[in-house]
Amino acid sequence: MRSRIWILVAGVIVAGVLVGFFVTRFLNPTPPQIAATTTSTTLQGRPVVSLNLTTVAAVGTAGQGNGEHPNWVGYLPTTYLKVPAGAVVHMTIDQQDGQTGLRNEYFGLVRGTVNNQMTLNGKVMSALDAPLAAHTFTIPDLGVSVPLEGVADNAPANAQEVIEFDFVVPDKPGLFRWQCFVPCAAGTLYGNGGPMQTLGYMAGELQVG
Numbered sequence: 620m621r622s623r624i625w626i627l628v629a630g631v632i633v634a635g636v637l638v639g640f641f642v643t644r645f646l647n648p649t650p651p652q653i654a655a656t657t658t659s660t661t662l663q664g665r666p667v668v669s670l671n672l673t674t675v676a677a678v679g680t681a682g683q684g685n686g687e688h689p690n691w692v693g694y695l696p697t698t699y700l701k702v703p704a705g706a707v708v709h710m711t712i713d714q715q716d717g718q719t720g721l722r723n724e725y726f727g728l729v730r731g732t733v734n735n736q737m738t739l740n741g742k743v744m745s746a747l748d749a750p751l752a753a754h755t756f757t758i759p760d761l762g763v764s765v766p767l768e769g770v771a772d773n774a775p776a777n778a779q780e781v782i783e784f785d786f787v788v789p790d791k792p793g794l795f796r797w798q799c800f801v802p803c804a805a806g807t808l809y810g811n812g813g814p815m816q817t818l819g820y821m822a823g824e825l826q827v828g
């Protein structure tokens with residue numbers, strides 16, 4: 620009789636642990652995060668850290684979700700980023716996707732970066748023609764937004780556009796949502812479904828501190 624009670628108790632505990640895992644890991648998974656690389660440079664008296672992302676038309680099995688949506692557009696290796704508080708983030712994005720175009724031309728402006736500028740393949744720019752955009756890198760709460768030029772249809776295979784910019788993050792730790800504002804999710808309603816609505820593809824989190 621006693622041993623039966625213990626088997627029952629053990630069973631309830633095991634079931635509880637499994638439910639706990641289901642809730643925390645499956646329903647609300649914590650995706651892997653990449654941390655910015657420290658550099659020996661300073662800008663405006665702040666340490667400069669660097670991050671390198673790649674935007675692709677289809678993430679394959681390399682991106683978020685371990686191949687759950689191989690045909691979804693996305694940022695690689697992830698959209699979960701971590702940077703130290705008070706740093707200048709030097710971002711390099713290898714943009715390999717085609718031109719979708721912006722619906723809202725405002726996002727063609729480079730905003731909130733150092734000097735409100737970016738470089739596109741080494742050339743300093745402060746705006747991009749709306750139809751040329753493939754994606755944007757936008758952190759609304761920090762006022763940062765950078766349009767990323769798409770690769771032209773007639774470009775050679777493996778062509779990419781390299782976009783670089785710097786932005787300052789707050790001195791206090793915080794969590795900031797970021798996303799793309801090009802409706803780039805081909806095949807979904809108004810291009811705003813699927814990867815535009817799922818963290819890890821065209822949206823993510825910037826953890827400061």
Ligand SMILES: [Cu+2]
Binds near residue numbers: 801
């Ligand atoms: Cu996008």
